Each structure stands twice: as structure tokens, then as C-alpha cells.
Amino acid sequence: MVSRLPSFHFYVVGVTAFGLAVGMGLFLTERLAIAHALWLACVAPSFAILCKSTAHALRRREAGVDILALLSMGVAAATGEFLTAAVISLMVAGGRALEAFAQARAGAEMTALLKLAPNYGNRYEAGEWRQVDPETIRTGDRLLVRAGEQVPVDGTLEQEAELDESALTGEAALRPRVAGERVQSGVLNAGAPFEMIATAAARDSTFSGVIRMVEAAQQARSPTARLADRYAIFFVPLTLLVAGACWIFTGDMIRALAVLVVATPCPLILAVPVAIVSGMSACARRGMLVKSGGAIERLARAQILFFDKTGTLTSGRARLVAIESSPGIEPERVLQQAASLAQASSHVVAEALTVAARERGFSLCAPSQVTECPGAGLTGTVEGKAVAIGSFSHAVARAHAAPWSAAFLRHLNHEDGSAVFVDVDGVMIGALRLADPIRLDTPRALRLLRRAGIRRIVMLTGDRKDVAECVGASLGVDEVHSEQTPADKLSLIRSARAEGVVAMVGDGVNDAPALAAADIGIAMGARGAAASAQAADIVLLTDRLDRLVEGLEIARRCQHIAIQSAAAGMGLSIAAMIVAAIGYLSPPFGAVLQEVIDVAVIGNALRVLHIKPRSRQHVLPHGEVDRLHAAHLGLEPVLSEIRRLAEGLPALPRQSVATELERINELVVRVLLAHEKEDDIRLYPDLARRLGGEDPMAAMSGTHAVIFRTIHVLQRIAADLPADGPDEQGVQELQRLLYVLDAVVRLHCAQEDELFHTLDDSA
Known part of the structure; x- marks a missing residue:
């Protein structure tokens, strides 16, 4: 029905335009009776449509713009002004067609939601599992949900399960559930097959309830009045008042008809829908x-x-945000070992690990002898070493808990997220913290x-x-x-x-x-x-x-232009009404004048197509954005080393501080300082040219200055350290500077990532 509605209205436009043109040809050949009959026939479709819409408006006690067009066509036909009636009919049909086209874009049916509903279940019958329609499942039925299948009805688990509940809860993480827990219909089994006992029929289950809520909410929402109808509240009474007064005081019905013709609200019927449809097109070009x-x-x-x-x-996706490693273990090795093993799993967390490793350019090894424990983790062999990754309980079942693990778990609980612990040959070498980032x-x-x-x-x-x-x-x-x-x-x-x-x-x-x-x-x-x-x-x-x-910008500009077009059109129509009431404008010439007004306001409405949102004016090539993001990922090992030294500094022997500080300074100068200076010399001037203005990168360059100064102070402290190392106050100062450097660089990278993402021309 939705797809046929626009074609019907465009059919009416085509028939009306054809009849009007043929009638004009007949009129020029002096076949007046046939021309008048044809023009009158052209009026019938639009007249019938307007009668229906006006009746609906009157039942709702609304004065829609359609009533003026209906009166104009009716009076023109009754007084023998058939050409005028046909022209009005064509304008009305055109407006209806445009409006119908806009409304046909609405997909009111819930077909997509219904497709998400579970379409079968596996019920235990006569000693075997049989696939059945969810509607036939009853409370107490024993059901089997295989890997990758949806839970058909609400129920109670008979054994452990790992569920993807994102369709109902909106949460990205998988949820392990134990025997006896409730499970809702519509969730996905992301682990091993499990059995459950149905506690509700399909119609009483969670997913069906969501569907009913959507349908009820859609029906409860009151319809929004058309923008044109809101203006009709004063325009319709004004027009009727002027036309009626003209008829009463002059006794000339033709003059009153001329008033109605020039007042036919085509600027509202045509210009407003054109502006709205143009706004929809402008949004579509921007991916909306x-x-x-x-x-x-x-x-x-x-x-x-x-x-x-x-x-x-x-x-909505798990991302690697931090790597913890045991002393003497490089963070890169923790991720490389974990990601190599994770290649053998389709789990969302395993995918996050492999994505993180590939983003950092790591080469991954093919795992062998892989065993997956649903809801716990993986074990297997990587480069001849026994590797296990997964939850803390999965890891400590194969290795002793590392000294840092307790603090890591506390930190994880404070900031939320999940963690993957990594064992290699029975030793816990590190952990990977994942989170759903903003x-x-x-x-x-x-x-x-x-x-x-x-x-x-x-x-x-x-x-x-x-x-x-x-x-x-x-x-x-x-x-x-x-x-x-x-x-x-x-x-x-x-x-x-x-x-x-x-x-x-x-x-x-x-x-x-x-x-x-x-x-x-x-x-x-x-x-x-x-x-x-x-x-x-x-x-x-x-x-x-x-x-x-x-x-939002397009919508507001669209509404502004629509109102502007409607107001200008009504203003010109009111001026023409005054001229017609005085007697200087006949109905046919009034129709022509009205067409001129229509063209003007429609042309103005079409300006919506050229709206360019101010929020995206400057872009970077997509490949350049990827390169810049990869460069930031390359800084992560340096920042991890800075944080590690800051945290471990108090426990270091004083004589070792100078050596460690020298190592960190060499790494910082070689990688971090070189990266930031390259940005300052090459990247920022290019971005400044793209962004325009006097100095658009001033704040970012200011952050560079803080980073450069902090690195310089660290170098001077390292050069002045006594042979026996720093005293307690010196250790605290070094810690402060290292923490400052880590925090400022991370904040700076986050700011740059946001800027680069904003300027990415591919999205």
C-alpha cells in the first residue's frame, strides 16, 4: 500500500496535465464544448481527493488548506470557469503527489522486528529432539538451544550457558549464566549447546512483549499537523472573509472567484512539501x-x-585499552601470545584481541591443539609453548596468580570492563584489559x-x-x-x-x-x-x-526555508487578493499570476537541496587518518614503559634509578619526542591550512609545549642524579613527572584522534 500511494498521486498529476493540454488544443481549434467537458473531467480526481481530506479535517475540527482549493475549484466549475478549475486541479494534484512521495518513505510496518523473532525451537519429544514452531511450545517443555541459535521462549537453564543478550539489553558483553538462572527469549547462544525448561509460551515471552510495546507506542503517538495546515488557521478565514466581502459589496461572483483563485494556497500545498522532500534528500546525502x-x-x-x-x-565493541605484564615481560609479547591463540576462536573478545594485535602491526603465529572452554577461555600451543587465555579463574587453574593480579582486579572493578589473563608454560605473564570505549x-x-x-x-x-x-x-x-x-x-x-x-x-x-x-x-x-x-x-x-x-542543522534550515517560502507566497497571494477584489484581476489571469508565485516560492524551497552543514567543512584523506591513528598506537609501548617505571620507582634500588631513567629517556626521545616534533613541523601546518582562521591548532601546539618541557626536565634530572641515586624527595619528583608525561600524552592523543575522526572524509 505504501509503495502504491505515490504512484496513484503521480498518475492523477499525469492525467490532469494531459487533459489540460488536450483541452487547450481543443479550445484553440474552437471546439469549446469538448474542451470545457475535458477540463471539467480533469477537475474530478483532485476534487474527490480534496472532498475526502476536507471531510476528515472538519471531523477533527481543523481548517486545513485543502478547503480553499476545494472552494476555488467548485466555484470555478459552477461559474463556467473550467480552465481556471483545471489549472487549480493540476496544482493541487502536484502538491498531493509530492506530499505522498514524502510520506511513502515511512516504513510503518514492523516486518524487520518480526524477522528477528525466533522462528523455531528444539523440543524433546518421544526420546528425541524435534524442531517445532515456537507457538507450539508450552510451559514445562524441555528445550535444546544449539550454538548460534536464539532462545525461542523464556525459560530456566538446566546447565551453564554463555549468552549474547545484546539484542534485548543493549550491552555488548557476553554473559555467562549458571544452571537455574532465567533466560529470556530472543537472546543468542554464543557458547556450547544447552538445555532449558520453558517457563512461558511464545506469546507471553519477553521478545513478544517488546514487539507489543513498540506497536502500542507507535499507535499512542498523536499525528503531527502538517506545517501547511498550521498556517491555514489564519489564512483560510482571511481568504473567505475577503472573497465573501467582495461578493456581498460588488455582487460579482467572478470577482469573488478571482479572489479565491489567487488565494489558492499553492505556496503551502507545493512549496512546503518541496522544501521538506528536499531536506530529506539533503539528509540522505549525509547518510541519514x-x-x-x-x-x-x-x-x-x-x-x-x-x-x-x-x-x-x-x-558497542570490546577494545583493548591497557596491557599489564609481569616484570621482565614485554607488553607486546603478552598481546602477541594472546592474539595468536585467539585466532582459533570466533568469540567477540578473541576478535578484539586479534584486531588489536593487527592494528599494532604484530605478526601472529598459527596456534595448534586449541581447546575452548565456553565462558572461560582457550588453551593451546603457540610456537611450541603452552598458552592459556581467559578469565582469572581459568588462568589461575593453570598457573599461580601473579603478584600484580590483585591490584589489577581492583582497578578493573573500579573502571569496569573485562580482562583476559595470559599464561605461558604455567606462568601468568600478563593481562589485557578491554572496555567498550566512548x-x-x-x-x-x-x-x-x-x-x-x-x-x-x-x-x-x-x-x-x-x-x-x-x-x-x-x-x-x-x-x-x-x-x-x-x-x-x-x-x-x-x-x-x-x-x-x-x-x-x-x-x-x-x-x-x-x-x-x-x-x-x-x-x-x-x-x-x-x-x-x-x-x-x-x-x-x-x-x-x-x-x-x-x-539537526539541515532540519532547522529546511524548516526556516519552508516557512520563508510559505510566508512569502501567502504575502504575495494576499496582495493579489486585494488587486482581484478591486476588480483589476480576472480568474484566468489570477491563475497565471498564482503560477508565477508558485514558481517563485518553489524555487526558493529548492534551496534546501544546497544546504551544506557547517559541522563538516574540512576533510583529510581516509588513508591519512589511518596512518595517524596507527602512529598513536605505536606510542602505546612507550607510554606503558613510562607508567611502569612511575609505578615501580619507589621499589627500585636507588643505584638502578639512573639506569632506568636513562633507558626511558632514550626511548622517549627516539619515539615520543620524534613523533610530536614531526606533528609540529609537518602535520599541524597542513591542518591549520585546511581549518582556516588565524591559528586553529594553537591549543594542540600548546600541549606539545608541555610535553617537550616535561621531557626536557626529565633529561636534566637524569643528568644531575648523584651516583647513589635520588633521595626520597627526588623519587617523588620523578614519579610526578613520569605520571604527568603519561597523562598529558594520552590526553593529547585522544584529542588528536577525535580531531582526525572529525576530519575523515570517508565516513
Whole structure:
């Protein structure tokens, strides 16, 4: 039905235009009766459509713009002005076709969500496992869920399982579950096959409930009035008043018809839809699928933004953020051994390790004799050595806990995330900390949204309170709501709508109800769930949150131009109404004048197509961005050595401090200092030319100055150290400088990464 709607309206346009042209030919050959009959026939389709829409508007007690076009066509036909009626009919049909085209972009069906629903289950029957329809499963049935299959109904586990619950919870991590725990329908088995007992039928299970919430939320959202109809509130009564007064005081129906003709709201019927559709096209060029014209209008008025955390504000993927290693073990070796073994697993954590190793240019060895323990880790042989990677319990079952492991676990608990411990030949050599990092474009996107006038930013997440508040604090959001279920999110959205126009941004099935309930739902569609994309009004097709800023800019410019076009068109129409009321404008010439006004305002509306968001004006080639990011990864071993020396300095023999400091200074000068000086000499001048302005890289160059000074002070201290090493105060000063250098360089790299990501022309 949706796909046929635009074709129907364009068919009406084609038939009307053809009839008008043929009628004109007949008129010129003086076949007046046939020409009038044909023009009258051209009026019928648009007249019928307008009768229907006007009836609906009157039932809702609304004065839509359609009533003026209906009156104009009706009066023109009744007074024998058939050409005038046909011209009005063509204009109305054209506006309807454009509006129908915009509305056809909306995908209201929940087909994508339904495709995500489990479509079979394995039930134990007559001594064997049989594949059955989920609708036939009943409470108490014994079920088998194989690796890679979805849980068909809610139930209770009969044994341990490792589940990917991201479709429902929005959290990227896999969750180990033990026998007796509840499991929800729609989650994915990411480990070994397991058995469960059904505790609910399919219609009463979690996934079905999510679908029902989405449908209910969509139905509850009140329809947004068309922009044109809002202007009609004063324009329609004004037109009727002028035409009626003209008829009463002059007794000339033709003069009153001329008033109606020039007042036919084609600037509203045509210019506004053209501006809206042009705005949708402008958004599409920037990787945003806008499903309806109403979505553009609502986005332009958005005041409150709700964000899901995982996969929206954060990357949604585990990333290596730190390497801990035992004394005498290079951090690179820890990662190389772990990633080599991880190649044999399809686990998301194993993938994160191999990606991290390849980003750093490590060559990985092929593992052999690999055994995977679901939910625990891997064991195998790498270069003839027995290697084990996985959880702490998995690691200590094969090696003694390293002295640093207790402090590492405490630190891990404070900052959240997960860890992979690495054993080689029965010795724990290190651990790899992984986390779901904040997107590089998130801080900038939130800053620009505030600058654009968004007055309240709220973060929603299913995470623990401490984890959520840590992320919220780093981003500076106004509110943080943790441990949220889909129903909780839905309730918060509904409450906030009383305070202003609410937008919700999310990417998972658990976000779909909130997306549907918000005034404007925005889905991260590049990797997000199909359900959220289907429930949303706007889908970000590229995996960048800063596209939302560009969409907001386009929407507001689009609305401004649409209002400008409508206001200019109505102003010119009002002026023409006065001229027609005085008697200086006949209906046919009024129709021609109205066409001139239409062309002018439509031309103005088409300016939307040329909108260029201000937020992305300068770019770097994608290959250059990759090179710069790789250079930062190359600094990680140096920073790890700086941090390691800072932490271990108090325990070092005083006579060894000079040697260690000399080693670190040589590494810092050779790698870190060389990198930063290269940036200062070559990269920053190039970026300054691209960015424009007097000195756009001043802040970044200032950070370089701090780094250079800190390195210089470390070199001077090393040169002045006495033979027996530094005293207690000297050790503390060295620690302070090493920590400062580590922190400043890491912050600087993060700032540069954000800048490079912003200027990347490939995304």
C-alpha cells in the first residue's frame, strides 16, 4: 500500500496535465464544448481527493488548506470557469503527489522486528529432539538451544550457558549464566549447546512483549499537523472573509472567484512539501534516512535528547585499552601470545584481541591443539609453548596468580570492563584489559548539539549505576538513568514529552519501544538492530553520531526555508487578493499570476537541496587518518614503559634509578619526542591550512609545549642524579613527572584522534 500511494498521486498529476493540454488544443481549434467537458473531467480526481481530506479535517475540527482549493475549484466549475478549475486541479494534484512521495518513505510496518523473532525451537519429544514452531511450545517443555541459535521462549537453564543478550539489553558483553538462572527469549547462544525448561509460551515471552510495546507506542503517538495546515488557521478565514466581502459589496461572483483563485494556497500545498522532500534528500546525502516529512519538522523543534549508552554513545565493541605484564615481560609479547591463540576462536573478545594485535602491526603465529572452554577461555600451543587465555579463574587453574593480579582486579572493578589473563608454560605473564570505549565523535557531537540549542541531554543504560555514572560524568550529560529495562525507558520518554519535543537515539531491540514513543526516534542503523531502525523516524546509516548534528542543522534550515517560502507566497497571494477584489484581476489571469508565485516560492524551497552543514567543512584523506591513528598506537609501548617505571620507582634500588631513567629517556626521545616534533613541523601546518582562521591548532601546539618541557626536565634530572641515586624527595619528583608525561600524552592523543575522526572524509 505504501509503495502504491505515490504512484496513484503521480498518475492523477499525469492525467490532469494531459487533459489540460488536450483541452487547450481543443479550445484553440474552437471546439469549446469538448474542451470545457475535458477540463471539467480533469477537475474530478483532485476534487474527490480534496472532498475526502476536507471531510476528515472538519471531523477533527481543523481548517486545513485543502478547503480553499476545494472552494476555488467548485466555484470555478459552477461559474463556467473550467480552465481556471483545471489549472487549480493540476496544482493541487502536484502538491498531493509530492506530499505522498514524502510520506511513502515511512516504513510503518514492523516486518524487520518480526524477522528477528525466533522462528523455531528444539523440543524433546518421544526420546528425541524435534524442531517445532515456537507457538507450539508450552510451559514445562524441555528445550535444546544449539550454538548460534536464539532462545525461542523464556525459560530456566538446566546447565551453564554463555549468552549474547545484546539484542534485548543493549550491552555488548557476553554473559555467562549458571544452571537455574532465567533466560529470556530472543537472546543468542554464543557458547556450547544447552538445555532449558520453558517457563512461558511464545506469546507471553519477553521478545513478544517488546514487539507489543513498540506497536502500542507507535499507535499512542498523536499525528503531527502538517506545517501547511498550521498556517491555514489564519489564512483560510482571511481568504473567505475577503472573497465573501467582495461578493456581498460588488455582487460579482467572478470577482469573488478571482479572489479565491489567487488565494489558492499553492505556496503551502507545493512549496512546503518541496522544501521538506528536499531536506530529506539533503539528509540522505549525509547518510541519514528520514522516513517522513513530519520527522524533519519534529527534529527541527527537538529540545530534549535521550541517548542509549551502549552502541550509541559508546562503540558497542570490546577494545583493548591497557596491557599489564609481569616484570621482565614485554607488553607486546603478552598481546602477541594472546592474539595468536585467539585466532582459533570466533568469540567477540578473541576478535578484539586479534584486531588489536593487527592494528599494532604484530605478526601472529598459527596456534595448534586449541581447546575452548565456553565462558572461560582457550588453551593451546603457540610456537611450541603452552598458552592459556581467559578469565582469572581459568588462568589461575593453570598457573599461580601473579603478584600484580590483585591490584589489577581492583582497578578493573573500579573502571569496569573485562580482562583476559595470559599464561605461558604455567606462568601468568600478563593481562589485557578491554572496555567498550566512548565513540570518538561522541564528545564533539554532544557539544555541537548543546550549541545548537538542545537544552537537556539524558543517558539511558542497562549498566550498573557506578559504570553509568562514570560514562555520564566523562561526557557531561545532564541526567543518567542506569539499570533501565525497555519499559523503564518507555516511561521516561513519555514523561519527558510533557516538557518539550523529545528525541531518542538508540540501536538495539531494547530501544525500539522508546524510539517509537519519542516525538522523533533516531536509530544507529549501521550496526544497530533492525527493530530499532524500523521503529525509528530517522536512521543514521553511517556509524557516526555526529551525523545527528548535521541532521539537526539541515532540519532547522529546511524548516526556516519552508516557512520563508510559505510566508512569502501567502504575502504575495494576499496582495493579489486585494488587486482581484478591486476588480483589476480576472480568474484566468489570477491563475497565471498564482503560477508565477508558485514558481517563485518553489524555487526558493529548492534551496534546501544546497544546504551544506557547517559541522563538516574540512576533510583529510581516509588513508591519512589511518596512518595517524596507527602512529598513536605505536606510542602505546612507550607510554606503558613510562607508567611502569612511575609505578615501580619507589621499589627500585636507588643505584638502578639512573639506569632506568636513562633507558626511558632514550626511548622517549627516539619515539615520543620524534613523533610530536614531526606533528609540529609537518602535520599541524597542513591542518591549520585546511581549518582556516588565524591559528586553529594553537591549543594542540600548546600541549606539545608541555610535553617537550616535561621531557626536557626529565633529561636534566637524569643528568644531575648523584651516583647513589635520588633521595626520597627526588623519587617523588620523578614519579610526578613520569605520571604527568603519561597523562598529558594520552590526553593529547585522544584529542588528536577525535580531531582526525572529525576530519575523515570517508565516513
